[in-house]
Amino acid sequence: MTKAKYQDVLNLGEALNIQNGNVSEENGVLKIKGTANTPYEKNILWDKIKEIGGDNPSDIMANISVADDSIYHRHVVKSGETLGKIAKHYYGNASKYQDIFKANSDILKNPDLIHPDQELIIPNL
Structure with a gap:
């Protein structure tokens, strides 16, 4: 039951x-x-x-x-998403997009340019 x-x-x-x-x-x-x-x-x-x-x-x-608590999550970018939308989803605060950008500086050169199917690290805050 x-x-x-x-x-x-x-x-x-x-x-x-x-x-x-x-x-x-x-x-x-x-x-x-x-x-x-x-x-x-x-x-x-x-x-x-x-x-x-x-x-x-x-x-x-x-x-x-x-299994892996060194990061908060791994996120695969979907069409139409922005770092702000992703930050809002995981942290409840769109302005935390800079934390996501910094954690992914190896693949992102501009916080305004992300592409579908990129796998981003969502860092622990």
């Missing part, structure tokens, strides 16, 4: 390709374990858990580790 309640979390985990995943249910508590690629992916899993179960759910226990 609890597993069905949190099925969207499990689906998200599959979509994010969470590694070493393990899911079990014991006494009405869903226990999930796995490794997210980046802190960003871990955060969106937790956001989904809280969306379903509230800020402090008692019917789920999650142990999610991170």
